[in-house]
Amino acid sequence: MNKFEVEKDTIGDIIILPREQAVLMTYYRNNIAHMLVLPSLMAAIVTQHRHISRDVLMEHVNVLYPMLKAELFLRWDRDELPDVIDALANEMQRQGLITLQDDELHINPAHSRTLQLLAAGARETLQRYAITFWLLSANPSINRGSDRALLEKESRTVAQRLSVLHGINAPEFFDKAVFSSLVLTLRDEGYISDSGDAEPAETMKVYQLLAELITSDVRLTIESATQGEG
Structure with a gap:
């Protein structure tokens, strides 16, 4: 082959x-x-x-x-x-x-x-989840307002940055469909809704679980994505 x-x-x-x-x-x-x-x-x-x-x-x-x-x-x-x-x-x-x-x-x-x-085998999947839960924890209202796709868009942006900085050579790592599916699941599981902010204590708890399972350099890249916001 x-x-x-x-x-x-x-x-x-x-x-x-x-x-x-x-x-x-x-x-x-x-x-x-x-x-x-x-x-x-x-x-x-x-x-x-x-x-x-x-x-x-x-x-x-x-x-x-x-x-x-x-x-x-x-x-x-x-x-x-x-x-x-x-x-x-x-x-x-x-x-x-x-x-x-x-x-x-x-x-x-x-x-x-x-x-x-x-x-x-699970590393890149967990990294993607960590991105979204960190963004949601840092900005609980990210899914509200006129642009309800903002969480998905910002997750993809951070994932693209992560792929460049850490040599992740896989297009699906920042694929739109993957993050769309993730955001839909977060809605189904009650982490986000169209009418209210996310609960940062809950989303941070999941992020901390994920943060333990990824490397410190990847974690730093993810967390630096929101520096200077707010």
């Missing part, structure tokens, strides 16, 4: 993705995301906390799941999540990525790198 190139050095083969193939490969990555986003999210949470109880993990997943479900057409309803999370946790333990001790999920140091690679 000529998607990769192979170079050799004295140590062994090096698999290289040519620059002209990078954007096309995001299509395949997106297909994989549909299958692996939940275990990727779990891996990101466990990696950040080092160890976490099933109940707290479930709380975190439950907050973010409606957005993931809408964006990636996930098939489970919210009331099915506990069984799904339990099954995934058991499988991650079987593969040696985590250990389960006294109803807590712990990183397995011997396979921490693999767990980090799994977590990376």
Whole structure:
């Protein structure tokens, strides 16, 4: 299929993705995301906390799941999540990525790198959510007034900036349809409405959850987007 190139050095083969193939490969990555986003999210949470109880993990997943479900057409309803999370946790333990001790999920140091690679699958999605929740927290009335698409527009603007500054080579990262879907989900979940301001305490709580799951440099870029406002 000529998607990769192979170079050799004295140590062994090096698999290289040519620059002209990078954007096309995001299509395949997106297909994989549909299958692996939940275990990727779990891996990101466990990696950040080092160890976490099933109940707290479930709380975190439950907050973010409606957005993931809408964006990636996930098939489970919210009331099915506990069984799904339990099954995934058991499988991650079987593969040696985590250990389960006294109803807590712990990183397995011997396979921490693999767990980090799994977590990376959800990274850009979480970054996009963080952008929107930060903007909503910084300006709770952003969705009111004559331009009700302002939250979506500003989210895309920050996402484009993030993609340039942090080398995110994926057009869907700032795709209009993705942010439109996210804003609709936020309305369905009660975070925003056309008649009232968002509740900053609630949106900031979600942002802080997301901020723990993204790198500090990305977080700084997101938060600097509103400096000088107000």
